[in-house]
Amino acid sequence: xxxxxxxxxxxxxxxxxxxxxxxxxxxxxxxxxxxxxxxxxxxxxxxxxxxxxxxxxxxxxxxxxxxxxxxxxxxxxxxxxxxxxxxxxxxxxxxxxxxxxxxxxxxxxxxxxxxxxxxxxxxxxxxxxxxxxxxxxxxxxxxxxxxxxxxxxxxxxxxxxxxxxxxxxxxxxxxxxxxxxxxxxxxxxxxxxxxxxxxxxxxxxxxxxxxxxxxxxxxxxxxxxxxxxxxxxxxxxxxxxxxxxxxxxxxxxxxxxxxxxxxxxxxxxxxxxxxxxxxxxxxxxxxxxxxxxxxxxxxxxxxxxxxxxxxxxxxxxxxxxxxxxxxxxxxxxxxxxxxxxxxxxxxxxxxxxxxxxxxxxxxxxxx
Amino acid sequence: xxxxxxxxxxxxxxxxxxxxxxxxxxxxxxxxxxxxxxxxxxxxxxxxxxxxxxxxxxxxxxxxxxxxxxxxxxxxxxxxxxxxxxxxxxxxxxxxxxxxxxxxxxxxxxxxxxxxxxxxxxxxxxxxxxxxxxxxxxxxxxxxxxxxxxxxxxxxxxxxxxxxxxxxxxxxxxxxxxxxxxxxxxxxxxxxxxxxxxxxxxxxxxxxxxxxxxxxxxxxxxxxxxxxxxxxxxxxxxxxxxxxxxxxxxxxxxxxxxxxxxxxxxxxxxxxxxx
Numbered sequence: 001x002x003x004x005x006x007x008x009x010x011x012x013x014x015x016x017x018x019x020x021x022x023x024x025x026x027x028x029x030x031x032x033x034x035x036x037x038x039x040x041x042x043x044x045x046x047x048x049x050x051x052x053x054x055x056x057x058x059x060x061x062x063x064x065x066x067x068x069x070x071x072x073x074x075x076x077x078x079x080x081x082x083x084x085x086x087x088x089x090x091x092x093x094x095x096x097x098x099x100x101x102x103x104x105x106x107x108x109x110x111x112x113x114x115x116x117x118x119x120x121x122x123x124x125x126x127x128x129x130x131x132x133x134x135x136x137x138x139x140x141x142x143x144x145x146x147x148x149x150x151x152x153x154x155x156x157x158x159x160x161x162x163x164x165x166x167x168x169x170x171x172x173x174x175x176x177x178x179x180x181x182x183x184x185x186x187x188x189x190x191x192x193x194x195x196x197x198x199x200x201x202x203x204x205x206x207x208x209x210x211x212x213x214x215x216x217x218x219x220x221x222x223x224x225x226x227x228x229x230x231x232x233x234x235x236x237x238x239x240x241x242x243x244x245x246x247x248x249x250x251x252x253x254x255x256x257x258x259x260x261x262x263x264x265x266x267x268x269x270x271x272x273x274x275x276x277x278x279x280x281x282x283x284x285x286x287x288x289x290x291x292x293x294x295x296x297x298x299x300x301x302x303x304x305x306x307x308x309x310x311x312x313x314x315x316x317x318x319x320x321x322x323x324x325x326x327x328x329x330x331x332x333x334x335x336x337x338x339x340x341x342x343x344x345x346x347x348x349x350x351x352x353x354x355x356x357x358x359x360x361x362x363x364x365x366x367x
Numbered sequence: 368x369x370x371x372x373x374x375x376x377x378x379x380x381x382x383x384x385x386x387x388x389x390x391x392x393x394x395x396x397x398x399x400x401x402x403x404x405x406x407x408x409x410x411x412x413x414x415x416x417x418x419x420x421x422x423x424x425x426x427x428x429x430x431x432x433x434x435x436x437x438x439x440x441x442x443x444x445x446x447x448x449x450x451x452x453x454x455x456x457x458x459x460x461x462x463x464x465x466x467x468x469x470x471x472x473x474x475x476x477x478x479x480x481x482x483x484x485x486x487x488x489x490x491x492x493x494x495x496x497x498x499x500x501x502x503x504x505x506x507x508x509x510x511x512x513x514x515x516x517x518x519x520x521x522x523x524x525x526x527x528x529x530x531x532x533x534x535x536x537x538x539x540x541x542x543x544x545x546x547x548x549x550x551x552x553x554x555x556x557x558x559x560x561x562x563x564x565x566x567x568x569x570x571x572x573x574x575x576x577x578x579x580x581x582x583x584x585x586x587x588x589x590x591x592x593x594x595x596x597x598x599x600x601x602x603x604x605x606x607x608x609x610x611x612x613x614x615x616x617x618x619x620x621x622x623x624x625x626x627x628x629x630x631x632x633x634x635x636x637x638x639x640x641x642x
Contacts, residue, residue: 234486234498237475241483244472251470252484253455311474 035317049331070326071219072274076297077318078226079267087243087310088168093271094293095179096153100275101285102183104146105192111138114194147272154268158261183287191286204280215277227315243310303353385582391440400426402606408582415597422603432464433457461549467556469540473529478509534565554585
């Protein structure tokens with residue numbers, strides 16, 4: 001086993017500062033972990049639309065819109081990445097998002113009160129009396145309740161998967177239906193009315209430092225935290241180990257079952273946050289939306305290099321990939337091309353991405 | 368029962384065993400996996416555990432590594448009675464096991480596998496509060512450990528274990544076990560998947576660990592290999608210890624006959640008849 005030769009030293013490496021140079025290169029390689037090509041695809045798309053419809057596409061406002069449109073699926077993609085790395089899958093994210101939004105909306109309306117309860121309502125009324133209760137309290141309590149509800153669904157997924165030994169696909173398919181069904185029961189299937197408009201003005205459409213929308217800021221923070229959690233901490237290491245070889249992880253003293261509960265709870269938590277963002281952006285939440293969010297988040301994670309078989313994945317890959325659908329959609333609309341091409345192109349990219357992943361693995365194993 | 372058990376006093380027995388099983392029993396429902404297992408492993412010696420399929424070798428190893436709790440009998444470590452409720456207890460006692468499947472996370476690199484479940488955290492608040500990993504320290508210690516055991520992994524090793532050959536993976540698993548074992552290293556069928564050359568490399572590793580003064584217990588099917596590597600041999604048959612020997616005091620014929628329960632002459636006759 002000692003027959004392999006080490007690589008000969010590269011002649012063009014400067015002998016003066018090799019350690020720093022190599023450490024930088026290694027850090028760079030770890031940042032992208034072979035996902036550079038997906039960044040190139042995104043870059044190509046951006047370049048194409050910039051050249052063909054420059055100022056409209058590249059405008060700050062447009063970039064802000066793309067970031068806003070991507071923020072929710074990006075949050076789901078982060079959770080999905082953790083779950084996929086454990087060799088699981090979370091089909092319930094879109095429904096949990098809706099459920100969390102509905103719970104948050106109901107709590108807000110219950111605390112803030114509705115125009116009906118104050119007895120002031122008129123036909124086509126745009127100037128009905130505002131909520132009667134404490135609006136600030138209502139919004140905070142609603143947000144916390146919504147996020148707690150999402151986390152609870154995630155924890156339930158993890159519990160059923162790890163303790164009842166039901167495959168993740170089945171458990172989350174079940175909760176996908178349950179969460180959506182209960183959300184429909186709570187709302188009779190229609191958008192929740194009378195949510196305090198303040199949530200839109202303070203969260204949904206407000207901007208930090210006059211430029212960054214709050215949902216985008218929240219998502220950016222989630223990305224940074226998730227990056228360090230997955231790639232720098234013991235929690236992340238155990239996540240990879242659990243997906244790579246659960247039995248080995250167990251024998252190494254890692255509490256795999258508890259870890260799975262935490263990972264699915266993270267996914268549920270992020271779906272809850274995404275639900276709040278939905279509510280804040282549109283001042284209501286409609287149960288019939290977000291039905292394909294689960295597939296979109298899986299697609300983004302897979303395009304970003306996360307293995308559907310577990311043990312392999314990166315946060316940044318998923319982040320880059322999550323932008324592709326929104327950028328395509330946006331650019332196609334601006335170009336007056338049928339936006340349905342977006343579905344076609346994203347579908348093709350998924351297939352290519354997984355092919356590249358498998359090709360990379362084969363090459364690695366052949367060495 | 369006692370009549371079947373043979374023990375020959377040699378000078379090595381004057382030493383205290385590092386780990387000892389006494390009359391250990393374990394049944395699964397109505398199946399007696401172990402009926403009366405006695406086993407002594409000594410520091411600085413390689414003990415081979417042999418037996419036919421279903422003799423209870425795996426069960427005995429699982430008892431020693433804390434994976435199962437026996438129904439009866441006792442386990443002594445340095446002469447003191449101990450009970451393991453979980454593999455963590457065994458590890459706390461300095462017992463490490465290299466399982467037949469190696470129990471490596473194939474997608475992780477050798478350092479991550481070496482420190483699996485025992486990661487080194489960064490000093491300072493990042494490590495203490497957020498459990499940030501100290502990658503550099505783990506990598507450094509891994510390289511040191513591999514160098515000590517004279518294991519060369521080559522340039523492909525930086526990435527993941529599944530880029531390594533079978534022998535190299537075995538070496539990583541052994542390096543991990545020896546990094547943490549202080550008392551006893553257990554290897555379950557370490558050569559089953561290996562070629563001749565790789566088997567030699569693994570045996571070299573085993574000897575080096577032994578020479579560092581640890582006890583080594585190795586399960587082997589291949590009897591010539593047993594005689595090549597072991598200082599002592601323990602034979603299990605149908606869940607019962609039927610012989611404990613110093614390798615120098617016994618023969619392949621005797622071991623095989625004890626394993627199978629067929630007298631020495633009969634085994635030889637049958638082998639000749641087949642040939």
